[in-house]
Amino acid sequence: MSFVNGNKIFADARKGHYAVGAFNTNNLEWTRAILKGAQEKNVPVLIQSSMGAAKYMGDYQLVRNMVEQVMRSMNITVPVIMHLDHGNYEAAKEAIAAGYTSVMFDGHDLPFEENYAKTKEIVELAHSKNISVEAEVGSIGGEEDGIIGAGELADVEEAKKIADLGVDYLACGIGNIHGQYPANWQGLNFDRLQELADVIKTPLVLHGGSGIPQDQVVKAIKMGVAKLNINTECQLAFAAATRKYIEAGKDQEGKGFDPRKLLAPGTDAITDTVKEIIDWMGTPAIG
Template sequence: MLVSGKEILRDALEKKYAVPAFNFTNMENLQAIIDGAEEMNSPVIIQTTQGAIEYAGFEYLADLGKGAAKRAKVPVALHLDHGTDLEYHLKAIRLGWTSLMIDASKCDFETNVNIVRQVVKIAHVLDISVEAELGVIAGKEDDIESDISIYTEVHDAVKFYNETNCDSLAIAVGTAHGIYKGEVKIDFDRIREIKQEINIPLVLHGSSGVPEDMLGKAVESGINKINFDTELKLANLKAMRKFIEENPNIYDIRKVFKPCRIAMKEVVIKKIKACKSYNKA
């Protein structure tokens, strides 16, 4: 069932689990996410970046996302991930997205606040949730790239929330977008301190490659939404390469993509367990 981002995150906040949020670009990708969520009886957020939209088309992803969500046996929110352009948000609203992320985290504090306010003002009238980001998360997400992390300060988070009234907040606490380089270090104390000051859903970006036990500890510390993308892509690529190597004469894309879908679903199930969202639908 297609639900608002507010509804799906409100339940996670109250029951102290995290909703897994997976990026999708095509049908097989999306089917793996929904199948895994249904098998685990978990609510789920399906996400599209601006890069995915430019690749597949706004209307195509709207049809895929809304159709899959409406038919799903579990609550599903359709989310715009890392939207930087106001026009993308307006079109996403028109096409039926139920959750938005406005990413102005590379701007100075006041500019970030003002941009988020614009989106909040429009979205809240329609009961659409708005996620913002404060601090800088290292790594690369589509065309958004940073070599360094700037951790979210507790007092800044409080001021930012009070001035924007955003529904959820992505915070920089040590994770990184893309493939991890080096040891994963998450500042769990910082998560707990921010949560204590602003009791809203907190979001962890850049979670691919983070050990499951660390994700679980992040949830226990106050995270209510965790984003995943790279590990799904890597699982898809590994399964595809293996199939092609073992079946060099097979050209039927249905046969090629079947093991890819299975491999991605296995990742989805593993992440749902880490988020503690199984049987929460």
Template sequence: MLVSMKEQLKDAYLNGKAIYQFNINNLEWIKYILEECNNQSKPVILGVSSSAAKYMCGYKNVYSMVTNLLDSLNITIPVSIHFDHASDIEECKKAIDAGFTSIMLDYSSHSVEENIKYTNELINYINGRDILVEGEIGPIKEGSHADLNDCIKYVKNANVDILAASIGNIHGIYQGEVNLDFDLLKSIKENINKPIVLHGASGINEPMLKKCVSLGVSKININTDLQLAWYNGVRKGIAENPNVYDPRKVIGFGEQALKECIKEKLSLF
């Protein structure tokens, strides 16, 4: 069933647990993710970047695909549809109007004052509706560590529901060892008293993820690990079945690998 992410997070936050965001790319990925999370009886946040929304022919189509699949696959777990890394308020409005249940506004490369201004514009547009807002102080990239005072200022002046802060995490594949600043995470958590989201969690090992959750992370974003799992499954399938050309079967070569990756992630929390 489609729910607000606020509801999902409240439960995770109060119980010191984390909920996963898995990013979606097409009909098959939505199906595979929903089926596996439902099998494991775990709630899920479906992350949609603006490029993924464009690829899937717009926010309305994404919303329709997800809600139709919830129905046709008899999905009973709580599911939310989240606009990931939005950098344009007008795009956010389109996603909200299409039925998305949460928005991450990423103005982290702007000044904290501008970030506050645009986040409040989004909150005003939402106007009390049950739509969660995620903000970012970072940006999340190599060598970036969020400024604690910026985090405090941002949350104080823009009432976001959850904060993404860079603590040494990056998107994509980590080059070399993962080095997270747990002291910074702890300080942010103590000072803002809101749930925190860990972006770029692919490639971060189990003890580190668990430590993040113990220090206040309530949402874990996984994209790259799913892409790699699916890609490796497809490559293997094609190598083992060189005469198969049916697109449904070719895309489906990645199904088991993707589902196994999801199952492994879900088993941690």
């Protein structure tokens, strides 16, 4: 199966009050693990690369081609969206040129007028090529590839103006952050989410999904969140499983140092994490 864009998948999720997972890939193992989880649960999935991950792996073209070839070799039959996560203006255009089927232009750190103008340009360019666009209003807390946000709440009027540009899904700050959540985190602001959902029918995106209590995520999904971003949770699962393997001395038994063996426990842990999160997002199986 070839890549699809996210338009119908996420519009259906918003209407059906469930979410579809957006999982960051960092390498071949990550890609295989995510696709395996989605295929075993028989649900659509969005695989995304950040700017930093794409640079680490080579470039956007390499990442796109790698995911496509892994899909082919694994005989993946579920719909897969190839997405750029938190791309700046230049990265969004590069990912569009490389053949991604969905891009996020993150202009939250720009003056609103500039964010609006550049989002409008990216929407027009992407839609001319049948590519979905995600935009952002209101900073997501924490740090993502050098883009740092304090986690302020999205302004409802600004969010409505960006949504009216025709973006296909919209990320709005509602108190969520990237990375691990601190002990003093106050939780999601559901009052602001309700205000946003009342005036915006575009599928909403919850970034920083790793670490938010499950009950809060489920509530947010029922209120209009259709796309849930997951990265840190998979990283932590991978690290824990790899640490366990090494601390048990498995890497010193026979050819346990072989990277195919060394990375296998962590890769399996990512798949398990993906499947667990799919379950509580309520993503329905295809067919």
